[in-house]
Amino acid sequence: MTKTIVNSWNEWDPLRHVIVGRADDCHIPPEEPALDAKVPEDSDMRGQWGRRPQETIDRANELLDNFASLLTKRGIRVDRPTSIDHSKPVTTPDFHTDSQFGCMPPRDVLLTVGAEILEATMSYRCRWFEYLNYRPLLQRYWEEDPNFRHEAAPKPRLTDADYHPDYLSEKIGVAQRLKWAEEKHFVTTEEEPLFDAADVLRFGRDLVVQHGFTTNLKGIEWLRRHFPDHRVHTVNFPGDPYPIHIDATFTPLRPGLILNNPQRRLPDDQRKLFNDNDWEIVDAAQPAHNTPPPLCYSSTWLSMNVLVLDPKTVCVEASEVYQMEQMDKLGMEVVPVELRDAYAFGGGLHCCTADVYREGGCEDYFP
Template identity: 45%
Template sequence: MFLNQNLIMLLIPLLSLPYFPTPNTYCLGFLMVIKILHNLALVCLARTPHFNRWIIVEANTYEKYWPFYQKRGGNYFPKDHLKKAVAEIEEMCNILKMEGVTVRRPDPIDWSVKYKTPDFESTGLYGAMPRDILIVVGNEIIEAPMAWRARFFEYRAYRSIIKDYFHRGAKWTTAPKPTMADELYDQDYPIRSVEDRHKLAAQGKFVTTEFEPCFDAADFIRAGRDIFAQRSQVTNYLGIEWMRRHLAPDYKVHIISFKDPNPMHIDATFNIIGPGLVLSNPDRPCHQIDLFKKAGWTIVTPPIPVIPDDHPLWMSSKWLSMNVLMLDEKRVMVDANEVPIQKMFEKLGISTIKVNIRNANSLGGGFHCWTCDVRRRGTLQSYFD
């Protein structure tokens, strides 16, 4: 949604070690209120007796990082790296407050506690990416069901905040929680070659099946009364259909797809940055881009990221450079190291707020992922016929 200035986000930065604090951002109104958390982040893997527990990791990460998960599964992320990430997110929160954003944070959760359902047992992951689990549409906060077993109970970190908004008049919806039984995952999903994945993606087949609805909120992106969603490794067609029926007739959900063999979360591939303005990843072109061109949108191609090859990105790609956070139509939070994209925004007449979160990127998200806007000012419009 494009609502004039001021946004209220939900930031959940990390803090205090050896626990992996979870950065989450919850915006609400005009200011941002910050509360420190000490959420624990683990490199986790779920287990069942006959389940290939690596298939989810392999389907959602790059092969060069598989040894990292095999070695550290069930343990904390590297302490020194987390310490640097904590400092970065704290600084980001301080800057957001200075820009007039209200920052709120979730409750501390011990993610090392093992839990068990009739279908699996697991420990948690983290509560670092509120964009993954929450989406705000109008005055409604929707909790996504998620697709990773290690994230089954991630919603618990946000419940206090959501209840507070509910008491103040917001609608609160929890999407149907999947069982995450073995049938939800294709345990024979090919992870050998990019070519295999491209072929399956073209057929709409991914590591998650259509056994039951599942989705991460980060596979949806809003543009006024139109919401765009992608079928991905964590979001299936049943999940998208649930959102479509739930939001109709006030909002229209469109399915779009990309030349991407490993889709997971849309905002480092296709990021709407203003009315009629969208960043489109040149490495993952959108198959439905004509829909936007016919509506008069400007398609902006972001420059190649400058993040070094030796910087660890355990859960994402270098294209987090385009995972920016729009505070309003004229202000964007962008990585301080990504000079090429800073210049791109300046040419568009958008002021850049430069913040370094490179170490925080390693945990799987950029500015957009580490935050979730709750309220913006402006009018609700339709940008498509």
């Protein structure tokens, strides 16, 4: 009997099956070039590493479990990863790191395009083996769904040649970072293809990919060759001094409507695709918080890191009152979900999930 387990072509069609991450055994990894470039200069995380405090792991797991059961109650199948031991060091012929990261967030590692789930190259040494957390699930899908394509991008070498040394200085300053972002000078070099899955947004036949710290141009070229039936578009958001992952910057809600972070506006010359097809790009509401929670890599803009359940329904973090109000005005039914105490583990509601099945097929939204 043929059974389709894996099918998802965009960010908004009705969600039927999803992976929700776990906070188990998450670590703050030791210093390494690409990761350091992302830690804000005034962050409480600078200079410390090791297993995250148990009470924060327990609290994050409680929130993730609650989110998973909320989705289950709405009829969505939820699968959870199996945590590996992230305290284990990683040594390859090319690099060594004393610990790993965690099994959060799945969105960074797994890119679902149609019947395929692709394991990203990743660009941090501490995340090189992160796919192992998801292998039990992917093996199961492979056994159950004869059409499922389990793919892995070429593992990168991640030698020092992958990172620009000028990003390694302790104090760069936000003005310099913004100048570099404007010049598209990021911490990763063009040594070899690098991408994180969370830099990719799926719009049916079109993939929109952010070029930044975690994804380089060769990574985008690799995606273009890997998905020959897709059009792959490169985007930049010059207002972001720490550009990693597109999902707190550019958030499609339904065909024709995208939220854009007002501090990281898509430049005019990159809007043609959307303008020509009458898609509206609106400024996202302000975050409700002035600072991220403790020991968090991400910015306050996780406010717009929402999970769309279908084109009329969206999960928003429960303390993000302005974002919820805006969704309501945009005609979306809002499902509030408490997650802020799990942000430190790598992100918000979009980050902490990975699509397995959404209804619908591959549409051309930009004919």
